[in-house]
Amino acid sequence: MNNLVQIIYLAPERINLSDSCLFWATEPDEDYIRNLKDFGQTEPVLVMSDPEKKILVAGYKRVRALKVLDREILALEIPAGNAYSKGLTYLFSNQGQTLDQGKIILALRYFSSINNISEEVWKQLNINPGLRIQGLWQSWLTLPAPWDKLLAKGNICLECAEILEKSPPKDLETLYPFFAELSWSRNNSLNLLSWLAEKARMAHTDLSTIITDLELEKILQADLSPADKIKSILRIVFKARHPVLSGMKDNLTRRLRNISAGTEWRIEHKDEFESREIIISARIKTRQDLEKAITRLEHISKSGALDNWPIK
Amino acid sequence: MPLPEKIIVDHEAANTLLTRKVTGRLPGVPVQTLLPGQNISEFTTRDNSLVIYLKHYRGKFLRPCPATREYRCCGYQIIHIGENCPLNCSYCILQAYFQDRILKVWANQEDLWTELDVEFGKDRTRKFRVGTGEFTDSLALEHLTGYSADLVGFLNDYPNVCLELKSKIIDLSWMRRASSTRGVLPAWSVNSPDIISAEENGASSLEERLNAAGRCADNGFRVCLHFDPIIHYPGWQKGYSKTVEMILDYLKPEKIAYISLGSFRFMPGLKDEIIRNHPESDYIYNEFITGMDGKTRLLLPLRLEQFGYIAGKLRQGGISEQLYFCMESDLVWKDVLEYTPRELGGLPKHLLNLAFR
Numbered sequence: 001m002n003n004l005v006q007i008i009y010l011a012p013e014r015i016n017l018s019d020s021c022l023f024w025a026t027e028p029d030e031d032y033i034r035n036l037k038d039f040g041q042t043e044p045v046l047v048m049s050d051p052e053k054k055i056l057v058a059g060y061k062r063v064r065a066l067k068v069l070d071r072e073i074l075a076l077e078i079p080a081g082n083a084y085s086k087g088l089t090y091l092f093s094n095q096g097q098t099l100d101q102g103k104i105i106l107a108l109r110y111f112s113s114i115n116n117i118s119e120e121v122w123k124q125l126n127i128n129p130g131l132r133i134q135g136l137w138q139s140w141l142t143l144p145a146p147w148d149k150l151l152a153k154g155n156i157c158l159e160c161a162e163i164l165e166k167s168p169p170k171d172l173e174t175l176y177p178f179f180a181e182l183s184w185s186r187n188n189s190l191n192l193l194s195w196l197a198e199k200a201r202m203a204h205t206d207l208s209t210i211i212t213d214l215e216l217e218k219i220l221q222a223d224l225s226p227a228d229k230i231k232s233i234l235r236i237v238f239k240a241r242h243p244v245l246s247g248m249k250d251n252l253t254r255r256l257r258n259i260s261a262g263t264e265w266r267i268e269h270k271d272e273f274e275s276r277e278i279i280i281s282a283r284i285k286t287r288q289d290l291e292k293a294i295t296r297l298e299h300i301s302k303s304g305a306l307d308n309w310p311i312k
Numbered sequence: 313m314p315l316p317e318k319i320i321v322d323h324e325a326a327n328t329l330l331t332r333k334v335t336g337r338l339p340g341v342p343v344q345t346l347l348p349g350q351n352i353s354e355f356t357t358r359d360n361s362l363v364i365y366l367k368h369y370r371g372k373f374l375r376p377c378p379a380t381r382e383y384r385c386c387g388y389q390i391i392h393i394g395e396n397c398p399l400n401c402s403y404c405i406l407q408a409y410f411q412d413r414i415l416k417v418w419a420n421q422e423d424l425w426t427e428l429d430v431e432f433g434k435d436r437t438r439k440f441r442v443g444t445g446e447f448t449d450s451l452a453l454e455h456l457t458g459y460s461a462d463l464v465g466f467l468n469d470y471p472n473v474c475l476e477l478k479s480k481i482i483d484l485s486w487m488r489r490a491s492s493t494r495g496v497l498p499a500w501s502v503n504s505p506d507i508i509s510a511e512e513n514g515a516s517s518l519e520e521r522l523n524a525a526g527r528c529a530d531n532g533f534r535v536c537l538h539f540d541p542i543i544h545y546p547g548w549q550k551g552y553s554k555t556v557e558m559i560l561d562y563l564k565p566e567k568i569a570y571i572s573l574g575s576f577r578f579m580p581g582l583k584d585e586i587i588r589n590h591p592e593s594d595y596i597y598n599e600f601i602t603g604m605d606g607k608t609r610l611l612l613p614l615r616l617e618q619f620g621y622i623a624g625k626l627r628q629g630g631i632s633e634q635l636y637f638c639m640e641s642d643l644v645w646k647d648v649l650e651y652t653p654r655e656l657g658g659l660p661k662h663l664l665n666l667a668f669r
């Protein structure tokens with residue numbers, strides 16, 4: 001009898017909704033409840049046999065909605081299984097769902113908690129075993145669970161896991177508020193973490209000390225827009241990581257701005273100081289404008305402002 | 313070097329002289345033949361196991377050094393004798409070039425001799441500066457292959473060719489095959505003793521290299537030295553000063569054909585390899601930029617500081633006109649040496665003159 005699959009009707013209170021295998025469970029909204037009321041339950045939920053209450057393994061939203069409607073629930077009762085088979089059943093029954101990073105990490109946390117992230121699980125989550133992406137998720141699983149929300153919100157990118165997994169708990173604690181409060185793009189988050197980690201490595205200290213020394217918490221608490229906070233933090237960390245280069249870039253910006261001040265000429269250097277080349281450009285509307293621009297360009301040329309550039 | 317785990321031989325190369333020599337020198341090491349259609353990866357097991365692959369090479373043996381337009385190249389030509397190296401230098405670009413650590417040796421030497429004869433023999437007035445140390449260490453497998461000795465023997469008939477043997481180990485067995493001291497330039501990579509002990513795993517010490525260079529000089533050969541890669545680390549001044557002092561202790565300036573200075577530079581992918589394979593190496597966290605050739609290089613003022621310092625010490629010791637930069641711009645040449653390769657008639661021509669002096 002226990003090995004048979006059977007269709008049954010159950011009162012909502014006879015179903016246990018609290019099994020952790022329901023890792024993507026969400027509450028029904030009004031529209032969902034109304035639709036269920038109008039069209040009825042078209043698909044049974046899945047429950048597993050249990051002497052007391054039946055354990056729900058798929059269909060949380062439907063059960064919650066049908067409870068609101070005070071209706072009996074059509075269920076397919078399947079034989080009892082262990083935590084892994086419950087999780088996999090839930091995953092199979094939710095195959096049509098759009099997989100975002102928040103959902104993936106919830107599923108992985110469940111299977112990780114039972115020490116069984118099988119190849120089948122990876123495949124169900126559209127992650128090909130052996131590829132770099134699998135390694136990134138494995139790295140992410142080493143982080144404390146509160147970080148999952150930041151990933152789900154898009155405040156941090158998955159690639160950061162490779163740097164974060166090497167950080168001791170104290171550093172993770174120090175870093176957490178920066179990602180909890182601010183939403184970082186992929187490049188910005190990777191730059192921030194790699195510059196901090198590399199600076200700490202070169203200074204033979206930890207990342208928390210670098211963050212304290214650079215007073216980055218002050219920026220986080222400052223009365224600035226999120227975009228300005230990110231910009232300021234990155235500027236300070238870049239300067240700490242690349243002191244000579246950032247000094248040169250600052251000088252260059254000042255120098256080129258002075259040279260072109262009051263003219264229509266825009267001067268840029270794009271070779272990271274490896275060459276003497278600069279790009280000079282201007283927007284010209286009329287012949288008169290062009291003549292004026294040429295005069296100003298001659299003035300720039302004669303000023304000697306670019307002598308010994310870029311070394312001295 | 314530990315004994316290889318196995319020798320794999322292409323079936324076409326099973327009976328070549330080189331294969332017989334290598335298998336004869338490694339009598340206890342199992343030999344497997346690679347049949348047509350089989351892939352070398354089927355025969356390798358562990359990532360870091362030492363495997364020698366005697367390959368029937370079908371490509372071009374003589375090829376120009378991969379130069380770039382933006383930086384001055386020395387114009388050296390590579391005689392391609394194999395790939396990969398048994399040494400384990402943390403900064404080695406071969407980690408990024410090749411996906412495995414299989415030591416490949418081109419076993420069809422007859423094809424090599426034929427190609428070299430065509431290239432070097434068609435105009436005996438045309439001079440060539442060639443070397444084997446680009447994709448492998450010239451001498452690291454010499455005790456097994458005798459490759460450099462064979463090459464030296466072959467080139468005795470081509471006085472228009474100067475062969476540079478670049479290495480980090482000591483093996484002077486090739487010397488017996490040289491009919492003249494003019495056609496061979498034994499060369500060693502040199503670095504600060506700190507870098508050699510921390511980063512050049514398996515290589516000979518600086519003292520051993522310079523001692524070997526001194527022995528070559530005593531036997532009438534001129535030698536080459538390559539400061540490459542120069543690494544910027546705390547205390548580098550002291551380390552490189554020591555190296556220059558030791559060079560001057562072991563070699564008279566006139567015995568040095570040329571000395572190159574090359575700053576640490578790498579394809580971007582190498583950084584991850586170094587982090588993975590040599591996590592203790594922290595020089596990669598210095599201030600690097602992306603150069604005009606797409607390679608990562610130390611920021612210009614830091615390079616200039618190091619080049620100026622080392623070149624200054626060498627000049628004080630009487631080594632001046634032999635100095636050149638490997639893959640640097642005119643900007644660097646002018647700032648450090650106060651002239652550009654153009655004023656020397658071009659770097660390849662200048663080095664050719666120094667090689668054949």
